[in-house]
Amino acid sequence: MAASPRGHTINTIPTPALVLDAEKVRRNIERMAAYTKACGIANRPHTKTHKSLAIAGLQLAAGAKGLTVAKVGEAEVFARAFGDREPDILVAYPTVDPARTIRLAALARCGTIRVAIDTPEAIAALSAAASAAGTTLGILCDLDVGSGRTGVPTTDRLVALAAATARSPGLRLDGIFYYPGHVTVLPANQGEPLAAVAAMLQEAIDAFDAQGLCREIVSGGSTPTAFQSHHIREGTEIRPGTCVYNDLNIVRGGFGSLDDCAAQVICTVVSDAVANQVILDGGSKTLTSDRCGPAPESGHGLIVEYPDAFIGKLTEEHAQVDIRRCLARPRVGERVTVIPNHICPVVNLHDTAWWWEADGSLQVLPIDARGRLS
Amino acid sequence: MAASPRGHTINTIPTPALVLDAEKVRRNIERMAAYTKACGIANRPHTKTHKSLAIAGLQLAAGAKGLTVAKVGEAEVFARAFGDREPDILVAYPTVDPARTIRLAALARCGTIRVAIDTPEAIAALSAAASAAGTTLGILCDLDVGSGRTGVPTTDRLVALAAATARSPGLRLDGIFYYPGHVTVLPANQGEPLAAVAAMLQEAIDAFDAQGLCREIVSGGSTPTAFQSHHIREGTEIRPGTCVYNDLNIVRGGFGSLDDCAAQVICTVVSDAVANQVILDGGSKTLTSDRCGPAPESGHGLIVEYPDAFIGKLTEEHAQVDIRRCLARPRVGERVTVIPNHICPVVNLHDTAWWWEADGSLQVLPIDARGRLS
Numbered sequence: 001m002a003a004s005p006r007g008h009t010i011n012t013i014p015t016p017a018l019v020l021d022a023e024k025v026r027r028n029i030e031r032m033a034a035y036t037k038a039c040g041i042a043n044r045p046h047t048k049t050h051k052s053l054a055i056a057g058l059q060l061a062a063g064a065k066g067l068t069v070a071k072v073g074e075a076e077v078f079a080r081a082f083g084d085r086e087p088d089i090l091v092a093y094p095t096v097d098p099a100r101t102i103r104l105a106a107l108a109r110c111g112t113i114r115v116a117i118d119t120p121e122a123i124a125a126l127s128a129a130a131s132a133a134g135t136t137l138g139i140l141c142d143l144d145v146g147s148g149r150t151g152v153p154t155t156d157r158l159v160a161l162a163a164a165t166a167r168s169p170g171l172r173l174d175g176i177f178y179y180p181g182h183v184t185v186l187p188a189n190q191g192e193p194l195a196a197v198a199a200m201l202q203e204a205i206d207a208f209d210a211q212g213l214c215r216e217i218v219s220g221g222s223t224p225t226a227f228q229s230h231h232i233r234e235g236t237e238i239r240p241g242t243c244v245y246n247d248l249n250i251v252r253g254g255f256g257s258l259d260d261c262a263a264q265v266i267c268t269v270v271s272d273a274v275a276n277q278v279i280l281d282g283g284s285k286t287l288t289s290d291r292c293g294p295a296p297e298s299g300h301g302l303i304v305e306y307p308d309a310f311i312g313k314l315t316e317e318h319a320q321v322d323i324r325r326c327l328a329r330p331r332v333g334e335r336v337t338v339i340p341n342h343i344c345p346v347v348n349l350h351d352t353a354w355w356w357e358a359d360g361s362l363q364v365l366p367i368d369a370r371g372r373l374s
Numbered sequence: 375m376a377a378s379p380r381g382h383t384i385n386t387i388p389t390p391a392l393v394l395d396a397e398k399v400r401r402n403i404e405r406m407a408a409y410t411k412a413c414g415i416a417n418r419p420h421t422k423t424h425k426s427l428a429i430a431g432l433q434l435a436a437g438a439k440g441l442t443v444a445k446v447g448e449a450e451v452f453a454r455a456f457g458d459r460e461p462d463i464l465v466a467y468p469t470v471d472p473a474r475t476i477r478l479a480a481l482a483r484c485g486t487i488r489v490a491i492d493t494p495e496a497i498a499a500l501s502a503a504a505s506a507a508g509t510t511l512g513i514l515c516d517l518d519v520g521s522g523r524t525g526v527p528t529t530d531r532l533v534a535l536a537a538a539t540a541r542s543p544g545l546r547l548d549g550i551f552y553y554p555g556h557v558t559v560l561p562a563n564q565g566e567p568l569a570a571v572a573a574m575l576q577e578a579i580d581a582f583d584a585q586g587l588c589r590e591i592v593s594g595g596s597t598p599t600a601f602q603s604h605h606i607r608e609g610t611e612i613r614p615g616t617c618v619y620n621d622l623n624i625v626r627g628g629f630g631s632l633d634d635c636a637a638q639v640i641c642t643v644v645s646d647a648v649a650n651q652v653i654l655d656g657g658s659k660t661l662t663s664d665r666c667g668p669a670p671e672s673g674h675g676l677i678v679e680y681p682d683a684f685i686g687k688l689t690e691e692h693a694q695v696d697i698r699r700c701l702a703r704p705r706v707g708e709r710v711t712v713i714p715n716h717i718c719p720v721v722n723l724h725d726t727a728w729w730w731e732a733d734g735s736l737q738v739l740p741i742d743a744r745g746r747l748s
Contacts, residue, residue, distance in 0.1 A: 285722050371724070
């Protein structure tokens with residue numbers, strides 16, 4: 001797992017510290033591996049959550065077919081995660097400018113690189129770059145199934161993108177991409193929105209088949225819907241990210257428990273000078289300003305040791321914690337454990353995490369792809 | 375200014391890119407230097423905004439007395455900013471745990487290190503560390519003048535902290551610290567809250583004098599109040615941070631103009647597949663989720679070329695921009711300029727910035743203290 005423990009214990013590491021509970025990380029990885037195997041769907045974890053070569057290695061060892069990234073800089077990092085295997089990476093992000101397409105086309109020399117696209121401009125740019133490099137990029141055409149972020153809204157436009165891809169040099173049409181990020185209701189109530197997603201995908205598949213367009217891959221996913229993927233039989237692979245660590249978005253959305261949260265931020269109480277309040281040494285530069293999606297007014301994270309405390313306000317380096325409802329009062333100098341609202345951007349704020357085994361041992365885990373923005 | 379231009383122009387740098395307009399940065403630095411000189415108050419800029427040794431060097435060359443940091447890791451970086459001068463750094467943050475106090479005490483070997491404290495625990499911890507290291511740490515006692523974040527609320531408690539400091543080995547009482555972060559109304563209306571702050575400080579100064587306690591330094595500041603500092607005659611120095619770059623918080627609060635915003639994020643339009651919307655390649659991992667303080671519903675930044683566009687939603691790598699009110703439609707592949715809501719945490723997401731001179735030349739500026747959380 002890299003680097004040296006520097007003689008630290010969990011009680012002496014400098015705070016704020018991002019700590020990964022090794023057992024829980026392994027359990028979360030194994031659970032997703034077992035689920036995708038059971039329903040015969042490929043697992044292509046999104047690395048945006050952990051940004052770690054070591055964690056990607058665990059996911060691949062557990063049977064992941066390949067990896068998902070958002071940015072080209074992440075693809076360049078994670079090409080190194082495959083060891084003896086040929087890299088197999090999906091860039092789940094529209095890639096339209098030469099600063100990116102040229103790098104991707106070059107990366108395709110060392111393995112299979114696919115890109116999700118939703119505009120003719122992306123097709124033209126990727127085709128030009130791959131042609132110039134003499135490589136081939138796989139293309140998935142992005143269908144908006146309701147999240148309204150990227151993807152074309154109709155089968156007709158999807159087929160037009162696919163047909164344009166199929167006739168573009170340097171590109172290989174591989175199928176369909178979708179992102180059901182809008183489906184965040186409780187699992188028991190997902191039947192209807194998931195059925196609507198499935199119907200849109202089936203219509204697209206039928207249209208691809210009628211035109212003889214390749215749809216070997218139908219790639220979806222997102223953590224909230226991940227364990228409902230067997231309800232979308234049209235899908236061939238999923239790209240869950242957050243479930244490797246989980247966070248309060250997952251817990252308060254009803255998609256996991258606190259015990260599933262494998263990543264935590266250890267903070268120190270640094271002040272109690274203001275009445276009814278303590279200050280933690282983790283503010284928005286440590287925990288981000290992301291609110292909890294399912295409970296926007298629930299504060300900026302949960303303090304495990306003081307569940308009645310309320311992290312009401314973050315400034316850059318201070319968390320202002322209202323302790324009026326707490327039975328016990330946190331002491332200055334005491335360390336507490338914060339479960340963040342949204343773990344993915346939190347990880348991206350930390351250069352390293354501590355990999356914490358059940359026996360108490362610690363190792364430094366680099367966040368290899370932190371800050372790869374382009 | 376460091377590093378190589380790599381043959382890039384402003385139109386070819388990979389996006390999202392943090393760009394610093396060199397002329398505006400210099401102008402902002404000179405304006406604050408001239409103001410503080412004119413009113414006879416020391417300028418100790420807070421480096422949390424730029425986290426850059428090069429920018430700190432410009433501030434010191436313009437006459438800054440010393441530098442302010444929040445975290446010990448930042449102090450360790452900025453000790454290198456002083457060149458031939460002896461480092462003079464204020465840690466504007468309560469420092470209570472051995473992981474920090476030991477490092478600070480060691481750092482005091484190479485220059486003047488002061489710490490703002492607000493608890494007896496901090497005094498004890500810093501005294502123990504400085505005594506063990508054989509160094510001396512300067513102490514400012516933190517008075518809460520209304521922001522309710524740190525600082526003791528009464529003169530009596532402030533005097534008690536100061537007296538405890540004065541009798542603690544390894545510590546040197548240097549004066550009073552305050553943070554008027556709650557005063558964010560328009561300059562024309564600041565008279566009353568600033569008068570209240572001044573009255574609290576005068577009461578504290580009188581009490582210090584009555585007890586023979588040193589109050590050589592009375593350190594305040596924050597960008598919104600910075601240019602009103604002459605109304606607080608009790609203050610001897612200010613610690614403005616944001617004004618080196620400025621942002622929408624400053625502009626929409628009425629404390630500066632768009633033309634004063636020296637830092638911008640260049641983004642590329644990567645999708646227009648969804649109606650009435652374009653996607654930029656800068657999401658919360660580029661711009662943060664910080665809302666605009668004075669206008670929380672104004673979106674996640676301003677697009678200079680399309681002021682009628684509304685950045686309504688950020689996910690990690692996508693900005694969803696509503697373009698319904700725009701006269702012209704941004705094209706896929708086009709680059710746009712985003713002024714962020716809150717520049718300080720944005721800078722902390724970027725490993726480097728581009729230093730952009732009026733002649734078009736570019737240099738890579740490292741964000742030296744990025745991610746120094748502890």
